[in-house]
Amino acid sequence: DAGVIQSPRHEVTEMGQEVTLRCKPISGHDYLFWYRQTMMRGLELLIYFNNNVPIDDSGMPEDRFSAKMPNASFSTLKIQPSEPRDSAVYFCASSARQATEAFFGQGTRLTVV
Amino acid sequence: AQSVAQPEDQVNVAEGNPLTVKCTYSVSGNPYLFWYVQYPNRGLQFLLKYITGDNLVKGSYGFEAEFNKSQTSFHLKKPSALVSDSALYFCAVRDMGAGSARQLTFGSGTQLTVLP
Numbered sequence: 534d535a536g537v538i539q540s541p542r543h544e545v546t547e548m549g550q551e552v553t554l555r556c557k558p559i560s561g562h563d564y565l566f567w568y569r570q571t572m573m574r575g576l577e578l579l580i581y582f583n584n585n586v587p588i589d590d591s592g593m594p595e596d597r598f599s600a601k602m603p604n605a606s607f608s609t610l611k612i613q614p615s616e617p618r619d620s621a622v623y624f625c626a627s628s629a630r631q632a633t634e635a636f637f638g639q640g641t642r643l644t645v646v
Numbered sequence: 647a648q649s650v651a652q653p654e655d656q657v658n659v660a661e662g663n664p665l666t667v668k669c670t671y672s673v674s675g676n677p678y679l680f681w682y683v684q685y686p687n688r689g690l691q692f693l694l695k696y697i698t699g700d701n702l703v704k705g706s707y708g709f710e711a712e713f714n715k716s717q718t719s720f721h722l723k724k725p726s727a728l729v730s731d732s733a734l735y736f737c738a739v740r741d742m743g744a745g746s747a748r749q750l751t752f753g754s755g756t757q758l759t760v761l762p
Binding site: 537568575576588624628635636637639640 | 752753
């Protein structure tokens with residue numbers, strides 16, 4: 534398996550634009566996590582899914598953020614409208630069961646100017 | 647609510663010396679504990695985990711960690727540090743108690759620098 538795949542690796546966008554980040558989890562994994570990493574706040578859990586269903590989205594900062602998982606092999610994190618303070622590295626991770634470790638993608642570095 | 651504390655933002659150690667990166671946790675149920683490493687411009691890589699059983703767990707690259715229930719700690723250790731171990735290390739916990747949300751919560755990270 535190729536691991537967790539995120540796209541794009543880098544995204545630069547203007548304030549106010551819509552941004553969509555994509556994630557393909559490892560096949561067979563039934564948990565998917567979205568994290569945001571910044572120097573100031575470290576690694577923050579935004580939302581996670583179990584069997585494509587959102588379980589906890591309390592980490593989603595504002596209504597501008599939304600996440601979907603239409604099927605077991607694909608998830609999106611959307612920011613609309615984007616703001617400069619959204620600039621961060623966004624990671625997607627997946628795990629097979631609650632008891633096992635999560636595997637991370639390479640991340641998407643988002644810059645909002 | 648579950649939480650993880652990594653009290654040291656930065657740890658410096660000389661190559662060949664033993665290293666320790668500290669982690670304490672707080673959960674209401676049984677903890678599942680993990681260590682991850684992050685190299686610059688890369689994602690997090692899994693190092694080791696504690697689920698149950700022996701309190702000393704061994705992981706990748708010669709790292710090990712000791713689970714101490716009474717002190718609610720899970721410190722990462724290595725007997726002899728390498729310059730290539732220099733990276734950002736994260737401790738994480740999952741609360742497996744009944745009724746918990748069971749999400750994976752990370753500490754703030756500790757930057758390890760191994761000096762040649």
